[in-house]
Amino acid sequence: MDAVMSSFRMDGRVALLSGAGRGIGARSALALAEAGADVVLLSRTQSQLDGVAEQVRALGRRALPLATDAADPDAVAAAVERAVTDLGRLDVVVSVTGGSTPKPFLKTSDRSLAMSFETNVIQGLRLVRNAVPHLLGSDAASIVMISSAIGHVVGRGYVGYGSGKAALDHAVRLLAAELNPKIRVNAVAPGAILTESLEVVAADPAMKQALEDATPLQRIGTVEDIAAAVLYLASPASSYVTGQVLAVDGGLAVTNMDMPFPDL
Structure with missing residues (x-):
């Protein structure tokens, strides 16, 4: 039993996380730090990163918060180089980026698709x-x-976002094939998770209840649910796992947030 539990440890490792200023990225960074990793924190907002870095250091781990715009290739390259220079190595990368506003397909422009x-x-x-x-x-x-x-369930209003995430899922499989055997590549596919963006919906008791009723496990997910999955895939506990997309979605077969768009 001890051998299994110890396989989740990340002592002596360095993990770099994008989108780490809040939500899933921030909680995943803390989970990796709790397991012993030092962390590099990337997002656009320095003040958010500084708050997460303070929590990481309170756990006894090193934290390097770097305000970085994921859309700027030069800034991303510089952040990765700074991470290795300052912390000496790189073992794990967790990419938390994305999002798209639901729209009817006929109102989903080329620009919306490109941005997704x-x-x-x-x-x-x-x-x-x-x-x-x-x-x-x-x-x-x-x-x-x-x-x-x-990226793998269906619902109205998600052609842009869902197509982007489905492409990411297959990119994970292709990357795993190309980077084997030295680097494992996996993904976590969250369902409805109570982050800042969902809090507006969940604040309405009727909408929150509808969301829970449409989820087989009858609840909204938490950032801790996703952070636990990230820790598993980042750590040696999953050393025989690559090219996989781990669904952490409460058991969804279809979306639990279908947009009320009318038939054409």
């Missing part, structure tokens, strides 16, 4: 491409992408 692929696919792959040369020096390298249940 930019934020949900390109930005994550850009970070990974910069990190891979450094990950090759690790004896337990792992990449974890944050996808979404909408």
Whole structure:
């Protein structure tokens, strides 16, 4: 039993996380720090990063908060280089980026589609491409992408977002094949998770109840649910797992947030 539990430890490892200023990224950073990892924190807002870094240091781990725009290739490359220079190594990359506003398909413009692929696919792959040369020096390298249940379930209003996340899911499989055997690549696909963006919906008791009723496990997910999955895929506990998309969505077969768009 001790051997299994110890496989979740991340002592002596360095993990870099994008989108780490709040929500899933911040909680995942804390989970990795709780397991013993030092962390590099990326997002656009320095004040948010500083708050997370303070919590990481309170756990006795090193934290390097770097305000970085994921849409800026030069800034991403510089952040990865700074991470390795300052902390000496890189073992894990967790990419938390993406999002898209639900729209009826006929109102989903070319620009909306392009932006969905930019934020949900390109930005994550850009970070990974910069990190891979450094990950090759690790004896337990792992990449974890944050996808979404909408990449594999169906619902109205999600052509842009769902197509982007579905592309990310297959990119994970393709990356795993190309980076084997030195670097493992997996993804977590969350369902409805109570982050800042969902709190507006959950604040309405009727909408919250409807969301829970449409979820087989009858509750909204938490950032801790996702952070636990990230820790599993980042740590040696999943050392025989690669090319997988782990659904952490309460058991969804269809979306529990279908948009009320009328038939054409």
